[in-house]
Amino acid sequence: SYELTQPPSVSVSPGQTARITCSGDALPKQYAYWYQQKPGQAPVLVIYKDSERPSGIPERFSGSSSGTTVTLTISGVQAEDEADYYCQSADSSGTSPVVFGGGTKLTVL
Amino acid sequence: QVTLRESGPALVKPTQTLTLTCTFSGFSLSTSGMCVSWIRQPPGKALEWLALIDWDDDKYYSTSLKTRLTISKDTSKNQVVLTMTNMDPVDTATYYCARMIVGATIGRFFDYWGQGTLVTVSS
Numbered sequence: 001s002y003e004l005t006q007p008p009s010v011s012v013s014p015g016q017t018a019r020i021t022c023s024g025d026a027l028p029k030q031y032a033y034w035y036q037q038k039p040g041q042a043p044v045l046v047i048y049k050d051s052e053r054p055s056g057i058p059e060r061f062s063g064s065s066s067g068t069t070v071t072l073t074i075s076g077v078q079a080e081d082e083a084d085y086y087c088q089s090a091d092s093s094g095t096s097p098v099v100f101g102g103g104t105k106l107t108v109l
Numbered sequence: 110q111v112t113l114r115e116s117g118p119a120l121v122k123p124t125q126t127l128t129l130t131c132t133f134s135g136f137s138l139s140t141s142g143m144c145v146s147w148i149r150q151p152p153g154k155a156l157e158w159l160a161l162i163d164w165d166d167d168k169y170y171s172t173s174l175k176t177r178l179t180i181s182k183d184t185s186k187n188q189v190v191l192t193m194t195n196m197d198p199v200d201t202a203t204y205y206c207a208r209m210i211v212g213a214t215i216g217r218f219f220d221y222w223g224q225g226t227l228v229t230v231s232s
Binding site for chain 1: 157161207217
């Protein structure tokens with residue numbers, strides 16, 4: 001089955017830039033989406049269509065795509081950004097219309 | 110204002126069938142591009158997509174769980190129901206329903222989520 005691969009954890013100091021990657025063979029053909037999940041809460045969409053930011057999401061959140069890897073970048077990380085981040089996409093065959101990555105725990109030191 | 114709310118038993122016994130209901134408001138599941146999906150998350154673990162149903166009543170299931178899952182909708186009641194058979198302790202998780210938007214130029218993504226409901230499988 002199709003998989004999206006994320007690093008288990010990323011750590012940064014406040015004010016620095018955090019980059020979280022997500023890799024998958026179908027990413028050149030399928031859009032990727034990013035969700036932020038804080039403890040005890042439902043996920044929140046922070047990036048859609050690889051690099052678009054929903055209304056209400058701070059400008060420090062951005063997304064990019066290159067080949068089989070997409071990247072969520074958080075510039076000027078704040079303490080409130082500490083959370084789990086999940087990428088989501090689909091395979092190219094239509095067998096798996098929704099796939100989540102394994103999640104990345106962002107720790108703000 | 111879009112809202113979704115999950116309801117169902119908090120505790121089920123092994124081998125039983127779980128039935129969860131997602132009651133939503135603020136949109137119609139008969140509108141083109143609208144879908145409702147179920148996602149679960151075991152304690153301390155990652156999100157796992159389970160199933161989705163779209164505006165045209167097409168249904169899609171996780172390949173690893175498809176033999177155990179059934180999703181259906183009642184458009185008049187604004188409800189989507191998920192059943193999962195033969196429950197096991199490893200199925201203990203928070204179960205979320207979420208609205209999915211589908212479009213040729215935007216792909217498919219979840220823009221609204223319910224608060225989730227914890228289901229524990231134990232004898």
